[in-house]
Amino acid sequence: MITLYDLLFANDLRPSPFCWRTKLALKHKGLAWRDEPCGFTEKQKVAFAGSQTYPVIHDGTTVVKDSWAIAEHLDTAYPDKPLMPDKPYARFVNGWTDTSVNPAIFPLIAGDLFDRVRPQDKEYISESRGKRLGTTDFAGFQAKAREKGVAAFRAALEPARRVLKEQPFLSGDAPAYPDYILLGTFMWPRTLSPLELLDKDDVVYAWRERMLDLFDGMARKAPAAA
Numbered sequence: 001m002i003t004l005y006d007l008l009f010a011n012d013l014r015p016s017p018f019c020w021r022t023k024l025a026l027k028h029k030g031l032a033w034r035d036e037p038c039g040f041t042e043k044q045k046v047a048f049a050g051s052q053t054y055p056v057i058h059d060g061t062t063v064v065k066d067s068w069a070i071a072e073h074l075d076t077a078y079p080d081k082p083l084m085p086d087k088p089y090a091r092f093v094n095g096w097t098d099t100s101v102n103p104a105i106f107p108l109i110a111g112d113l114f115d116r117v118r119p120q121d122k123e124y125i126s127e128s129r130g131k132r133l134g135t136t137d138f139a140g141f142q143a144k145a146r147e148k149g150v151a152a153f154r155a156a157l158e159p160a161r162r163v164l165k166e167q168p169f170l171s172g173d174a175p176a177y178p179d180y181i182l183l184g185t186f187m188w189p190r191t192l193s194p195l196e197l198l199d200k201d202d203v204v205y206a207w208r209e210r211m212l213d214l215f216d217g218m219a220r221k222a223p224a225a226a
């Protein structure tokens with residue numbers, strides 16, 4: 001049985017966009033796994049993998065860290081139902097999401113995220129994210145960021161919008177890893193913040209609805225922010 005080391009917030013919330021990539025990839029393959037929830041200050045749980053981040057998986061005797069490496073491992077070890085039939089395209093979506101989409105979300109939810117961090121992890125997040133943002137007033141930072149940031153986030157999605165105007169999923173007629181990458185990103189604000197990032201008439205909104213329904217509504221049913 002595969003073990004997934006999954007980032008844990010307060011009230012058992014599991015928002016990590018990278019861990020969601022892995023969870024959706026495992027479901028796509030039809031593989032069962034056991035969750036090992038880990039807080040920000042519990043990195044000793046993934047020290048065996050030499051990792052400072054989640055996700056990590058333990059698959060038999062194989063240990064894999066980093067969501068991209070995990071997707072590659074799953075396609076090699078379980079070649080049925082490929083996650084990445086077009087690997088260069090998947091790599092592009094991975095890089096685009098990491099560098100253009102995720103950074104556009106973080107400022108918009110920084111305060112809501114901080115509110116939902118486990119109490120024992122707050123000092124670590126305050127220091128590490130405070131350094132990144134230049135302030136520990138996360139609520140104030142978030143309020144300011146939302147003035148222009150929602151429009152900027154929507155603009156960053158334009159490459160996906162152009163694809164989704166032509167086909168139901170980023171990967172064509174059926175979802176695959178590129179779709180899981182982007183849905184993973186949407187699971188992050190969905191789990192941590194009541195902020196709605198998309199207009200209802202956006203093709204990305206309709207795609208997200210289809211994605212939330214996959215695997216018997218696995219992502220839709222996951223605990224989300226009130």
Ligand SMILES: N[C@@H](CCC(=O)N[C@@H](CS)C(=O)NCC(=O)O)C(=O)O
Nearest residue numbers: 007016017018053054055066067068
């Ligand atoms: N490139 C890595 C990034 C993973 C990552 O940054 N994970 C975050 C959670 S969303 C993390 O574990 N952060 C730990 C920390 O900030 O201390 C991947 O794709 O797995």
